[in-house]
Amino acid sequence: MIHAIRVHETGGPDVMKWEEVEIGDPGAGEARVRHTAIGLNFIDTYFRSGLYPAPAGMPFTPGNEGAGVVTAVGEGVTNVSPGDRVAYVGPLGSYAEERLVPADRLVIIPEGVDDKTAAGMMLKGMTARYLLRKTYTVTPETTLLFHAAAGGVGLIVGQWAAKLGATVIGTVGSAEKAELARANGYTHVINYRTENFVDRVREITDGKLCDVVYDSVGKDTYPGSLDCLRPLGLWVSFGQSSGPITDFNLALLGPKGSLFATRPTLFTYIASRADLEETANDLFEVVRSGDVKIQVNQEYALKDAVTAHEDLQGRKTTGTTVLVP
Missing domain, CATH: 3.40.50.720 (NAD(P)-binding Rossmann-like Domain)
Known part of the structure; x- marks a missing residue:
């Protein structure tokens, strides 16, 4: 058993509960990831409040991005292996100590990028990339x-x-x-x-x-x-x-x-594996080069996600925030 944040009914931050859950072994095409850091994003509050419906219904675990270590892979998985440091955006469910993730959504974190930076930049950084390079080509x-x-x-x-x-x-x-x-x-x-x-x-x-x-x-x-x-x-x-x-x-x-x-939504721009890799690689490159610095300005324990959401919606945060299991 592992711990995760669970939402049984939509509403304010206090609907999020810290509970024990069973996640099992990875199936075909899946990888099990032990989180080292989880990104906090405003879209998380939309799912929690019910503004956006959770795709799999109730109850659900919020969160769209995370970083960690692959602990096991299912049948047919070749792009990642146990021990790899990985990061991802989507599907919903990152507010957990460990989880199962479709392996084709995982990208290897390169040397020079730490886990907290990776966890906090995937959704925001890849959003910045598609906004500036795809939705409108900035020059x-x-x-x-x-x-x-x-x-x-x-x-x-x-x-x-x-x-x-x-x-x-x-x-x-x-x-x-x-x-x-x-x-x-x-x-x-x-x-x-x-x-x-x-x-x-x-x-x-x-x-x-x-x-x-x-x-x-x-x-x-x-x-x-x-x-x-x-x-x-x-x-x-x-x-x-x-x-x-x-x-x-x-x-x-x-x-x-x-x-x-x-x-636009990020998930359209990274729907294919090729687009995901291109977008992530561009992001990793500008971060590794120092052209873009990711500022992780706030850290909360994962079990304190309620406080994190209150501070986010109260405009008390700046830059990037991560939750740490």
């Missing part, structure tokens, strides 16, 4: 706006986009977070609690506005995000930390400049 000519610049994805995007030569504008909610964003690649930082971000974007860009806006905030930044885009610009809505957008009007895109809008 030195790009001016972009990224909401929640001091968050886990935001700090990675700031560094990576700066390395690509872009003009990087970010929004934050405090003076402390503004300093953090500036230290991580942001050319301009807007404190949305004291400034109107639409007006400031106009000022910063001399009225030219942005090529692309990356928006994981949702309700509080809509439709303002659309007003930060130049004609034919792209609005990338990839989260909803302030709540879902319930009144999206497709017709708005026309008069606001024939804008484009997309709602």
